[in-house]
Amino acid sequence: xxxxxxxxxxxxxxxxxxxxxxxxxxxxxxxxxxxxxxxxxxxxxxxxxxxxxxxxxxxxxxxxxxxxxxxxxxxxxxxxxxxxxxxxxxxxxxxxxxxxxxxxxxxxxxxxxxxxxxxxxxxxxxxxxxxxxxxxxxxxxxxxxxxxxxxxxxxxxxxxxxxxxxxxxxxxxxxxxxxxxxxxxxxxxxxxxxxxxxxxxxxxxxxxxxxxxxxxxxxxxxxxxxxxxxxxxxxxxxxxxxxxxxxxxxxxxxxxxxxxxxxxxxxxxxxxxxxxxxxxxxxxxxxxxxxxxxxxxxxxxxxxxxxxxxxxxxxxxxxxxxxxxxxxxxxxxxxxxxxxxxxxxxxxxxxxxxxxxxxxxxxxxxxxxxxxxxxxxxxxxxxxxxxxxxxxxxxxxxxxxxxxxxxxxxxxxxxxxxxxxxxxxxxxxxxxxxxxxxxxxxxxxxxxxxxxxxxxxxxxxxxxxxxxxxxxxxxxxxxxxxxxxxxxxxxxxxxxxxxxxxxxxxxxxxxxx
Amino acid sequence: xxxxxxxxxxxxxxxxxxxxxxxxxxxxxxxxxxxxxxxxxxxxxxxxxxxxxxxxxxxxxxxxxxxxxxxxxxxxxxxxxxxxxxxxxxxxxxxxxxxxxxxxxxxxxxxxxxxxxxxxxxxxxxxxxxxxxxxxxxxxxxxxxxxxxxxxxxxxxxxxxxxxxxxxxxxxxxxxxxxxxxxxxxxxxxxxxxxxxxxxxxxxxxxxxxxxxxxxxxxxxxxxxxxxxxxxxxxxxxxxxxxxxxxxxxxxxxxxxxxxxxxxxxxxxxxxxxxxxxxxxxxxxxxxxxxxxxxxxxxxxxxxxxxxxxxxxxxxxxxxxxxxxxxx
Numbered sequence: 001x002x003x004x005x006x007x008x009x010x011x012x013x014x015x016x017x018x019x020x021x022x023x024x025x026x027x028x029x030x031x032x033x034x035x036x037x038x039x040x041x042x043x044x045x046x047x048x049x050x051x052x053x054x055x056x057x058x059x060x061x062x063x064x065x066x067x068x069x070x071x072x073x074x075x076x077x078x079x080x081x082x083x084x085x086x087x088x089x090x091x092x093x094x095x096x097x098x099x100x101x102x103x104x105x106x107x108x109x110x111x112x113x114x115x116x117x118x119x120x121x122x123x124x125x126x127x128x129x130x131x132x133x134x135x136x137x138x139x140x141x142x143x144x145x146x147x148x149x150x151x152x153x154x155x156x157x158x159x160x161x162x163x164x165x166x167x168x169x170x171x172x173x174x175x176x177x178x179x180x181x182x183x184x185x186x187x188x189x190x191x192x193x194x195x196x197x198x199x200x201x202x203x204x205x206x207x208x209x210x211x212x213x214x215x216x217x218x219x220x221x222x223x224x225x226x227x228x229x230x231x232x233x234x235x236x237x238x239x240x241x242x243x244x245x246x247x248x249x250x251x252x253x254x255x256x257x258x259x260x261x262x263x264x265x266x267x268x269x270x271x272x273x274x275x276x277x278x279x280x281x282x283x284x285x286x287x288x289x290x291x292x293x294x295x296x297x298x299x300x301x302x303x304x305x306x307x308x309x310x311x312x313x314x315x316x317x318x319x320x321x322x323x324x325x326x327x328x329x330x331x332x333x334x335x336x337x338x339x340x341x342x343x344x345x346x347x348x349x350x351x352x353x354x355x356x357x358x359x360x361x362x363x364x365x366x367x368x369x370x371x372x373x374x375x376x377x378x379x380x381x382x383x384x385x386x387x388x389x390x391x392x393x394x395x396x397x398x399x400x401x402x403x404x405x406x407x408x409x410x411x412x413x414x415x416x417x418x419x420x421x422x423x424x425x426x427x428x429x430x431x432x433x434x435x436x437x438x439x440x441x442x443x444x445x446x447x448x449x450x451x452x453x454x455x456x457x458x459x460x461x462x463x464x465x466x467x468x469x470x471x472x473x474x475x476x477x478x479x480x481x482x483x484x485x486x487x488x489x490x491x492x493x494x495x496x497x498x499x500x501x502x503x504x505x506x507x508x509x510x511x512x513x
Numbered sequence: 514x515x516x517x518x519x520x521x522x523x524x525x526x527x528x529x530x531x532x533x534x535x536x537x538x539x540x541x542x543x544x545x546x547x548x549x550x551x552x553x554x555x556x557x558x559x560x561x562x563x564x565x566x567x568x569x570x571x572x573x574x575x576x577x578x579x580x581x582x583x584x585x586x587x588x589x590x591x592x593x594x595x596x597x598x599x600x601x602x603x604x605x606x607x608x609x610x611x612x613x614x615x616x617x618x619x620x621x622x623x624x625x626x627x628x629x630x631x632x633x634x635x636x637x638x639x640x641x642x643x644x645x646x647x648x649x650x651x652x653x654x655x656x657x658x659x660x661x662x663x664x665x666x667x668x669x670x671x672x673x674x675x676x677x678x679x680x681x682x683x684x685x686x687x688x689x690x691x692x693x694x695x696x697x698x699x700x701x702x703x704x705x706x707x708x709x710x711x712x713x714x715x716x717x718x719x720x721x722x723x724x725x726x727x728x729x730x731x732x733x734x735x736x737x738x739x740x741x742x743x744x745x746x747x748x749x750x751x752x753x754x755x756x757x758x759x760x761x762x763x764x765x766x767x768x769x770x771x772x773x774x775x776x777x778x779x780x781x782x783x784x785x786x787x788x789x790x791x792x793x794x795x796x797x798x799x800x801x802x803x804x805x806x807x808x809x810x811x812x813x814x815x816x817x818x819x820x821x822x823x824x825x826x827x828x829x830x831x832x833x834x835x836x837x838x839x840x841x
Contacts (some may be wrong), residue, residue: 060717083717102708102775103701112700112717118698160718306659 011037012071013201014170018258019068021054026399028054031068032227034220036170036201037278041192043212043233044205045245048220049493052205055222056172057201060092061085072169095175098159101148106130108147109162133161137191153184154408156193164195171195172203177211189215196312207441209238224230235445245441271429271460278320284320287479289429289460294451296475297464297499304484305464306348311430312462313345314338326426339372341429343420346415348433348464352441354418357407361417362388364406369424391420396446412443419450430454431462434464436470448474480504520825521769521818522781528814529788536791540798546674552790558742559760560683560786564690565734566761567782568727569601571694573707573774574630576731578619578637579738580757582748583610585645586739591653591749594660600621601659609736615641616732618631620725638758652750664744679741686734691779703727707774747771764789766784767814773823788814 014036016243021029029051030091036042046052056062059070061079063239070077072088079085082092099108106123109130114121130143132384147155156176163171172190177185192202192215204216212219213233221228221244228244270291277284282304299305299357310316323330325341332338335345347354355364366384374381377385388402395416406417415435422430432451436444451474455461471478478495480488480503486501490496517611537544562579569576586608593599593607622633667675694700702723705713714720743749768785770777792810796802 081717082715083719086717092715098712099716100708100712100775101704103704107701107704108716111705111713112698114698115699120692121698121701123696168719 003318011039011209013038014057015071016055017069017071019055019058020066021058021063021068022066028225029058029065030225032222032225033232034059034227037218038201039196039199040217041196041202041204041215043216043219044203044222045219045274046228047240050245052140052222053174054225056092056174056203056205059085059170060090060172061435086163088168089167089169090172091167091170092241093156093159093163093174093176098155099147101146103147104144104161105134105141105147105150105158108145108158109133109165113166133165134158137161151184153180153187155444156180156184156188160188160191160195160502161462164200168200171199171205172205173205174205176204177206177208185211207439209241209441210242216301222283229343246275257374267428271323271325272297273323276311276318276323277313278307278316278319279483281484282311282481283485285479286407287312287486289462291460292455292458293427293473293477294455294461294463296471296478297462297481298466298468298471298478299481299504303481303504305481306433307484308479308481308486309345309347309464311427311431312431313343315345336371339368339425341428342425343423343429343431344368344427345431346422346433346435347416355406355414358405360403361392361406362402364417365391365402365420365424368421372425387424387473391417391423395420395450410439410448415439415443415447419447423454427459428464431459433464433466434466435463435469436465468500472497519778521771522774522778522784524821525591525767525781525784525788525818529784532788532791536795536798540795543794546670548672548674548794550676550680551601552672552693552787552794553683554675554745555793556753556786556790557677557679557683558745559757559764559789560783561686561741561780562738562757563761563764563786564686564779565653565731566758567690567702567765567768567777567779568694569731569768570762570765570772571777572703572724572727573678573710574623574724574727574826575634575762576616576619576637576728576735577631577634577758578641579617579619579731579735579761580704580759581638581641581645582615582735583739583742583754583757584614584752585641585648586646586736587743587746587749587753588645588653588751589642589749590740591655591741592648594657595653595655601657603708606735607740612736612739613729613733616735617729619732620728620825621721623728624721624724634728641753642751646752650680650751651748652752654748660744660747664747676783680746682737682741684735687779688784694779699723699726704775706795707771707776709775716732758790763811763815764804767811767818767820769822772819777813797823 009414012035016034018031018033020027020031024192030053033050034055044052044055048131054063054227058065059082061081064078064080072090077088079088079090085092087314103111106126110126115125115129116122117125127143133144137160139154139157141150141154147158148180150158152177160173175418176188180188189211192204196202204212206212216233218230219236220230221241223245230279270289272288274286275284278289285308293307297305307316307458311318312332314334314337317333323332330337331340332341338345356367362384365388366379369387372404380470386423391397392400393400397416397420399412401407406414409417419435435447435451439447448470451461451463463471463475472495475495477489478500479486480490480500482504533543536615538579542548562583566576566579589608589611590601590604593604593613594601619633619637622628667677669675694703694781702713702718705716705718706720706723710720742754746753764785765777765782766772766785767788768781770778770781789807789811792807796804796806
């Protein structure tokens with residue numbers, strides 16, 4: 001609020017005042033103010049559960065507000081659904097549910113507003129206008145091809161083109177960069193800068209502070225459903241922004257852990273894979289993991305990171321090599337076999353592969369333990385409850401309600417619950433695929449801390465991450481993947497972001513990045 | 514180039530053409546316009562109902578009430594015209610209003626009570642069948658000068674075949690259905706719903722109105738199919754057309770529409786109907802085969818098409834993955 005007084009009324013395209021919303025008695029937004037100027041990119045930041053999504057959904061007509069006003073170009077509006085918000089001028093691009101893969105590009109662009117001739121859809125005109133529209137974004141693609149044939153980055157731009165063409169005043173982007181690589185992010189940002197220059201007001205939700213500083217002009221920070229502040233980004237120190245978000249001084253999350261560099265655990269590898277691989281998945285590799293060791297896996301998207309995890313956990317069956325645990329050879333033919341060996345795996349796609357949304361937090365936590373005990377010996381609901389309460393306390397899962405369906409928890413808290421699921425089985429090897437993707441800074445730090453604590457307790461961990469700083473902070477050793485091959489292994493003091501990037505960029509990489 | 518989404522339709526068409534050619538080689542008489550005319554008229558009511566089913570399946574739903582609604586319609590028309598002396602046109606109008614309202618109510622339940630279509634239309638199936646029994650359990654013959662006129666109306670093909678009013682009605686329904694599916698907002702919304710209901714809603718598709726519209730269309734076309742069936746058999750019978758919804762689903766799937774929704778063509782369903790008709794015709798020509806072979810061949814075809822569809826999905830996913838890896 002502090003800086004918002006000096007904003008000219010006329011420049012303000014969207015203004016929300018005292019927005020309040022509660023769900024079943026839980027207050028999600030508490031008298032929040034928000035204003036967006038014409039021609040600015042405005043970051044909306046906050047930890048998971050801060051109320052960002054709720055605010056956006058109210059602005060775009062998905063939810064109705066309990067109280068407060070929204071003014072668009074000075075006129076009070078109350079969009080009752082997405083269609084109305086679009087018609088008023090507020091368009092949204094979501095991170096996950098984005099357009100329709102079963103329709104063509106042109107059909108996606110013009111769904112609901114097809115050009116018509118003699119009362120029927122004019123497909124030729126639709127194609128022509130689609131090409132014209134996409135040309136403005138520098139895209140020259142076959143608009144008759146199904147959307148599913150294009151990459152996420154292109155789909156994102158198509159979604160933006162649709163939203164802007166449809167609405168034209170305000171564009172809301174909900175985590176648009178989550179699944180893009182650096183180059184694609186740059187393309188997206190140049191599109192955003194161009195739209196900003198054309199006078200559009202853009203709201204950007206993202207977890208990446210670098211990106212906030214790279215494209216945004218102003219930032220609004222929410223915490224626990226309340227407005228923390230609204231600042232110009234120019235000259236705002238990063239630490240100030242982070243402490244606004246966390247509401248506490250950030251403990252030096254990443255740097256502390258560098259201490260682990262020197263003391264790589266010694267002794268024999270308890271779990272080792274020799275010449276282990278699968279054709280069409282990952283080329284044969286050797287990997288030995290000692291107790292209390294964190295092995296990081298780095299590489300670009302599609303380099304075989306997740307595929308390596310699938311092999312280690314028995315989801316894919318290796319067609320060469322051997323796996324040994326404590327000196328005896330084992331057959332990892334299925335995830336059940338892996339669990340029986342004391343392995344655990346938190347997959348990358350939390351929503352589709354990790355959680356069972358309609359099950360309660362307690363049931364989700366008890367799943368792996370139940371699988372390990374065998375279904376013949378059910379865990380009583382009292383045991384489940386006790387187990388869940390333990391982990392809710394020790395991992396600080398919020399809200400602290402074991403009976404709540406897990407789908408109502410924020411991403412960070414879901415991730416903690418999945419971790420709890422595996423921790424309950426007390427595994428000897430825990431494989432984490434992108435454990436911090438899509439979760440906020442606070443939860444991020446907590447999860448890294450937890451990883452460190454677990455390896456301190458003698459657990460072995462394999463951590464896959466696309467954030468190099470994260471890997472260098474926690475891993476004793478880092479395996480670098482490229483083109484589905486293990487191309488380098490760094491350990492001790494050599495584990496640095498620079499070395500990993502050099503390894504990825506090494507000349508044996510045949511295809512252009 | 515054939516876009517991969519049209520591949521199932523092209524395959525179906527190719528299968529039909531090849532099968533027809535093989536049949537014609539063995540029985541050259543199958544090329545006669547008489548056979549074609551009969552094939553159309555024998556399957557007219559099924560074809561009309563299958564168009565409604567195509568919309569439902571394209572949207573990711575299912576409608577099990579079709580056969581019962583057809584039976585209800587035929588009994589209703591037969592009784593009101595035969596016993597109460599209503600003019601057939603009035604009876605048609607009334608029954609179409611009833612069947613459309615019935616479909617709309619099912620659509621509203623699916624949307625607003627969030628009950629799966631399978632359950633809602635299963636209840637609808639029992640309800641409509643029960644209502645038909647309530648009107649009459651006997652087979653009610655129908656005779657009215659107006660109905661005789663419709664039944665007597667046809668165009669003559671060269672070669673003696675007849676394009677009857679019912680065949681024309683079916684073809685008209687397919688043409689209008691095809692245009693609605695491919696060239697109207699409603700049609701695009703149906704595909705959108707079948708692709709991903711959440712995305713569709715976020716893109717501003719009026720999900721409630723579209724869902725109700727889809728089941729209303731299916732109800733209306735079931736009513737129309739019932740009228741065609743009444744004209745075809747000159748009677749109404751509450752025990753008739755049991756399981757016709759399953760024949761309709763078979764025609765839709767053989768026609769290349771994905772059971773999961775979002776992909777398919779009305780024209781494909783037409784070819785699906787022709788294939789079913791062709792099998793029946795072949796069995797009649799052969800004379801020694803049991804008519805149950807129709808079911809066996811349709812069963813085999815269904816398996817083939819479901820496997821084919823999985824194959825196409827697998828293939829296109831693989832292509833996307835490869836494209837993605839190359840991009841990475």
